[in-house]
Amino acid sequence: MANHSNIKLWSIGGGKGGVGKSVVTIGLGISLARLGNRVILLDGDLGGANLHTMMGLRFPSVTLEDFLLKKVPRLEDVVLETPIEGISIICGADDILGAANPTFHQKIRLLRELEELPADFVLIDLGAGTSFNILDLFNHSPGKIAVFSGVSTSLQNVYGFIKCALFRKISREFAKDGEILALLYEEDPAGEDISCMDDLVAQVKRVAPEKCFRLLKALRDFEVFLVTNMVKNDQDFRAAEIVQSVCADFLNIKPQILGHLLADPLVEVAINQMVPSLLHQRDNKIVRGLEQIAKRMVRLGRHSFPAWSPEEPKSAKSSPLNIFKEAFESSS
């Protein structure tokens, strides 16, 4: 099993807009930078980029658009410094037609260069929703953070997001296997409903036992971290356990709780004023939560974190980029 001694690439998603993905991204970036790390933030909301706005950069000189359109040769060339020491940013492209749907080659190029960025941590702020672009960016990142709040609808959305991401991962694992895909997305031909992942595993075991190992491995390798935002009371604080419970019962996965952030009106002020430095204040309760999460991320980076099995042949076919390539070839 391959070990990644540092988890560099982290995606922050969650499905629903307004749960605080961007604030969490910036906040974690600041906290990681204050721990001595070099951090690059990437605005992965390809159709609605606003991370730079919140960082106080109103009119960035270069954006991701320039990279996607090959106006610059490398992704590193669109990294901009920010007023905050230790943090750089790649601003999203929100002003070109079709930026929300980059081509396959554009995405492959992006994913390859992400891993080459000169930083200790790259935090990708994903957009809202569950488009393939978002899910693929999420699944590609070794560190997957799902942000949500304690309200029922947010729990529903984050669970839906996790489920979509998992199914997307499995569908990519079995991209050319119509039999498994049929079980995954359709009813069992025998007429039985597959209501949970255990049922799917049982059916795969029945129809194609040699593929069961791959399925179980995909489930085992799918590690999601939960961050509860805007916590106002005990119920919100415990809400992440609800997500854990439902994921365990229906998806056969156990997300880990990374931390929680208390509701703080200062956040709204910081966003409106475009002054993230407000989040610097040490006596700020949200900063304490961010620091705790950042420390856990650093600790996680030092432990082994399986991305794929080393026993699998390291052929071109099995590398992440080529799996991605196959995915887009099959879906286009």
Added chain:
Amino acid sequence: MSTSQFAVKIGPQELGQIFTLRKNLDLMRVLARFAEHYRRLGWPLAALEAQSGADLDIDFTSFNKPLTKRLMDETLQGREVNLAVRLGASARVFALKIAADQAPLQLDKCGPWRSTCIAALKNRQEQHFYRLPEAWELPSSAPADHIQVLGEGALAFVPPSLEPDTGHNWRWLKAPWESPPCPPPAGLRRFLEKHDLFTVTQTEPEPRLLAWSMLFPQIARHKDLLSTLLAPPVSAARYYREIITEALKAGINESKMLQSLLWHAPHGEARRSPELWGHLVSLVTELTRTGRPASFQHGRKGLGQERTSPKPLVHHLERLAARTLELERQLADLQQAPKGHGRGRRDLPCWKEWLALIQRSGLDDKDIQDFKRELADFLRKNPDLAGDEKKLVLVRYCYANYIKIDPAYDGLPERDRLAGAGEMARTFLNSPVLKMPTRNNPR
């Protein structure tokens, strides 16, 4: 498969689990708050799994871990938690569980039974909680349709718990920390005795009540007591205090008589307020047991704070009453209309109300006209009463609640009955406890 077929659905079971767990987290927080209330009352609690009824073994007396956290731990394991109180000697509380739209028919026959502390379900089930008297041993049973007695050792769900059979939550109509459980009312005692449901291990006073028709003849000769009963109260506390004072002065000191007086007091609230009734019963019980004047403290809202001896006050009030009587008579002389003038030319005041009073089967037009004539004559002879609407209301009240039911007036002409009502009203009006507005002292 095409892209459009890669649809991921969230099934109803998944959604249901998310929403149920989230809802239950909120409920556990509320449950913990209620549990704290019950704990302060000294009620022994049990946490039960809502569907199976299994005891979850949560120690409510332990403070090692916050109760909210312990309850949330249970609910996140998929268990719905209910709160129940263990009734009986340990809580000094028992309960009556009834179908609210059917049980009262059976219970009302026995007399007052409602509690001061009631929980209800949406489907019209109620639980009435009562203080368990020291001497009682009361097992659980179901003595009649739609009625269940929850006694020693029984577990009663308390709000905001979910009733498993119906899926509704119990809620307090009168919460115990605002309206504590009262002793079992007389009607409930009769019901329980009738079904041999409890045993009394020691003697206690018997709180039966006399019907008004049996009580009135015994107090009719005590004018002061009657006046006190009839006088519109300045306050509930004073009203009941004066009734008891006058009754004691009249030599009425037997528990049953006193309680009956308080129950039937025309201006009293006891019949509508089980809490007040419970307190009055306790007062009388203590009074008859100790022989000392009753203390009128009633929880946070005392019935009255005054503890001075009534004698000097009574003398003062009697002097005032005499003066008032003199002034009233002078006023009546001034107001008396000359013969031939007066109400004969005008409609009788509140005639419709009078007509309603005398309605009976067999009443014909001649009877009505005779009564009308007598009434007009009465009003002419009593201008002091006729000239004041409030006094006429009192006359009508005396006629309806005393004259009509008094056997002594049966068969007498309406002239005499009206005269009796007028005399009774005048007696009340001259009562020292009454402050009626007069021309010289309008209010």
